[in-house]
Amino acid sequence: MLRLLVRRVAVAAPVLFGVTVLVFLILHLIPGDPAQILLFGSRPTPEQIDQLRVQLGLDQPLPLQYLNYLGRLLHGDLGTSFITGRPIAEEIAARFPDTLQLTLAAMFVAVLIGVPVGIVGGVRPGSWADRLSGGFSILGVAVPYFWFALILVLVFAVNLHVLPSLGEGSPQAIVLPALSLGWGLSAIIARLLRNNLVEIYRQPYMQVAKAKGLSESMVLYRHALKNALIPVVTILGLQFGNVLSGAVVVEVIFGRPGIGSYLVQAIQAKDIPAVQSVVLFIAVIYIVINFLVDFAYGFLDPRIRLAWTASR
Numbered sequence: 423m424l425r426l427l428v429r430r431v432a433v434a435a436p437v438l439f440g441v442t443v444l445v446f447l448i449l450h451l452i453p454g455d456p457a458q459i460l461l462f463g464s465r466p467t468p469e470q471i472d473q474l475r476v477q478l479g480l481d482q483p484l485p486l487q488y489l490n491y492l493g494r495l496l497h498g499d500l501g502t503s504f505i506t507g508r509p510i511a512e513e514i515a516a517r518f519p520d521t522l523q524l525t526l527a528a529m530f531v532a533v534l535i536g537v538p539v540g541i542v543g544g545v546r547p548g549s550w551a552d553r554l555s556g557g558f559s560i561l562g563v564a565v566p567y568f569w570f571a572l573i574l575v576l577v578f579a580v581n582l583h584v585l586p587s588l589g590e591g592s593p594q595a596i597v598l599p600a601l602s603l604g605w606g607l608s609a610i611i612a613r614l615l616r617n618n619l620v621e622i623y624r625q626p627y628m629q630v631a632k633a634k635g636l637s638e639s640m641v642l643y644r645h646a647l648k649n650a651l652i653p654v655v656t657i658l659g660l661q662f663g664n665v666l667s668g669a670v671v672v673e674v675i676f677g678r679p680g681i682g683s684y685l686v687q688a689i690q691a692k693d694i695p696a697v698q699s700v701v702l703f704i705a706v707i708y709i710v711i712n713f714l715v716d717f718a719y720g721f722l723d724p725r726i727r728l729a730w731t732a733s734r
Contacts, residue, residue: 430716434709441705445698446491450484500702501695505688510699514681518703521680524603524673525666527596529658531604532665536611537654543612544619544650545642555616562609567668571602571675588677599676603668607661611654618650659715663708 457474458466466474475481479490494501500510543555578598579587586595622628623646631641670682677683681700688696 430713434713438706438709441702441709442492442495443488445702445705446488448694448698448701495702500699503688503696504693505691505696510696513684513696514699514703517679517681517684520678521666521669521673521682524596524599524669524678524680525662527600528603528665528669529607529662531600532607532611533658534608535604536608537615539608539612540615541619541642541647543616544623545638547616547620552616555612559609559613559616562606562612565605567602567606568671568675570605571598571672574598574602575675595676595678599672599678602675603665603672607658607665610657610661614657615650615654618653619646622646622650656715659711662711663704666704666707 457471457478457480472481479487482490498511500514502508503510503513506513539555539558543552546552575587575598578585585598586592587598588595628641628645631645669680670685672678673680673682674686681703685697685700687693688700
C-alpha cells in the first residue's frame, strides 16, 4: 500500500509541476505588456507602468520570476487580488464551499438519474426500455449544459414558477443548477453502465449464478451491478474536474456565488493573479480526485487489491 502511494505521488508530482509552469505563463502569454494591460483605461504614465512592473516582478528574468512564484506557492501564498486587495487564498476559501456544494449536488443528480436508466437498459438489451435509455444518453451528451440550464429556467422558473432561478439560501435554489450541471454526466453514466451490464450478463459466472436458482434481482445486485459499477466510479472521478469547471458557467447563469463566478469577475477585471490562482486550484483539485479514484478503484476491484499485495 505504501509503495503504491509513493508511486502515485511520483506520477502526480511532474503533472503538478507542469500545471504550475502553465499557470505561471498565463501572465506572459497575454499579447502586450501585462502592466499596461492592467492599467488600461487609467491613462498611465511611463513611471506608473515601470512601478507596476517592479511590483509584479516583471523586471526580473523569467526563470527567477517562476522560482519566486513557486516559492510563494510552497508557502501557501497565492498572491493578492488587484481588485479587492485581499489575499486570493482567502477569496477562494470563502467561495469554494458554494462551488463544492453545487458540484456534489450535480454528481448526486447524475448518479440518481444515470444509474437507474443504465440498469433498465442493461438488464433488457434490445427492449423498448433499452431504446429509451439509448435515446436519453444521446440527448444528454448532445445537449450543452448551459443551453439546458436556460431551458430549465424558462420552464420551471419563468413559466411554472415552482423553482427559483437566481441566488441561493434555500434547498430549492440548488435544484436547477445541479440538474443542468449533472444532466450530461448522467447520460455518460447511463450508457457506460448499460454496456457494462450487457457484457457482464454474457459471462460464464453469471450463467452459473442463474443456474443456482437465484432471483433476477439477486443476480443483478449481488453479482452484476457490483462489477459494472467499477468503471462508473472511475468516470465519476475523471468527470469531477469537468463538472467543477462547468460550474463556472452555471454559477454565472444562476447568479450563485463560488469560485466560478469569482473567476469570471477576475477575467473581466483583468485580475491576473486571481485568474492564475483559481486555475491552479481547480487543476490541483482535479489531480487529487484522480489520486483518490485510484484507491477507490482498488477497493472495489479485488484483482487490483491482489496486484497491490503482489507488488509489495
